[in-house]
Amino acid sequence: MTSNDIPFDTGALMSTVLEGILYGFSVLMFMGTMWSLTYKQHVRDINRPIFIVAILLLLLSTVHIVVNIIRVENGLVKYRDTYPGGPRAFFADVSEETYVIKHALYVLQTLLADGVVIYRCYVVWQSVWVIILPSMLWCSVAVTGVTAVYSVSQSSSSTSVFAQDLAMWIMGFLISTIAANASSSGLMAYRIWTIERNITRHRAGPKSTMMPIMHVLMDAAVLYSVALFTALVCYVCSNNGDVIMVDLAVPIISIAFYMVLIRIAVNRQHNYLPNVGTNVETRQSGNVQQYPMQPLQVHISQFTSSDNTSAHEIGNERPSGRRSPTWTLVK
Structure with a gap:
């Protein structure tokens, strides 16, 4: 550790405090996600896989x-005076039980989140060939992550986290998850952009219905990638700041996942035209009478473009076949 590096005990305390702050935001966004998945939805219409993933992300981040x-x-308290070398040596011990457990939880959450991003990419493209590269990168994340955790658990208390036998697996894990997230998000953004460009030719109004989804997908990808890239740079430079960034990545994963679902729910609500109520005035025998009109609700369930992907399908994240536009008039 260099003289200007963050001490291990200071880094552990900072990461816990900052993670607690972000965890609070993730809990609030989890509540918003549950609302977006269940608001005005029948039980049979709830997307159960995404519902389960949201709960699992909360559980993993909570346990972490x-x-x-x-x-x-x-x-800092229990083993402060009994652990050889004091608190700094305790937090520098990569074989310590809590160190291994929290990094195992981080690997599990990364695999879960990256898997969801790849699944979204498949839903948007409706093609297995497109997700071959992201899936291979996901397998690389699994192999390097599991191997890194196992290697850490088998290390001695004097082994540094920057040791060469650990560094190749940890760096491989970080690079693989950055590449998997970037490739999947980039493919999704490109697909949504092409769909929006095609349906714009047939849409009467100028307002975009799918571009907000693309924007939030890219925002989530950038947020997650920046955190991981910062951790990678710190690790390459043998700086203890990577301890802080890796711990912060856990709630950031949940926040990025929740913000996408909430934005999709908001976009889905805006696709419903509001009720239009007005009064019609008629003149009869010189008297003005008002007749309230019944609300007219027009529900456009979805618009299917020529390339067989719709905004409604992206919102539900369920692959489906080609459908025609549906109009429902409610008096």
Whole structure:
């Protein structure tokens, strides 16, 4: 550790505090996600896989911050005077139980989140060939992540996290997950852009219905990629800042996932035209009478473009076949 590097005990405390702040935001966004998935929805219409993934992300991030709190309490309070070398040596020990557990949780959450991004890419493209490269990168994430956690668990207490035998697996894991996320998000953004360009020719109004989804997808991808890239740079430079960034990546994964679902729900609500109520005045025998008109609700369930992908399908994240536009008039 260089003289201007962050001490291990300071880094552990900083990461726990900052992770707690982001975890609070992720809990609020989880509540918004549950609302977006269940609001005015029948039980049979709820997207159960996405519902389960949202809950799993919350559980993993919750367990992760609990383990981090226990780790800080052990290093700074419980074993402060009994651990050889003090708190700094405790937090530098990569074979310590809480260190291994929290990184195993991080690997699981990364695999879950990257898998969802790849699935979204498949839903948008409706082609297995498109997701071959992201799927291979996902397998690389799984192999390098599991191997890194196993190698850490088998290391001695004196092994540095920047040791060469650990570095190749950790760097491989970070590079693989950045590439998997960037490739899947880029493919989705390109597909949505081409669909929007095609349906714009047939849309009467100038307002875009799918570009907001593309924007939030890219925002989530950039947020996640920047956090991982920062962790990678810190690790390459043998800086303890990677400890902070890796811990922050756990709630950031959940936040990025939730913000996409919430934006899709908002976009879906805006696709419903509001009720139009007005009064019609008629003159009869010199008297003015008003007759309230019944609300007219026009529900456009979806618009299917010529390339067989619709905005409604992207919102539901369920692959389906070709459908025709449906109009429902409710008096």
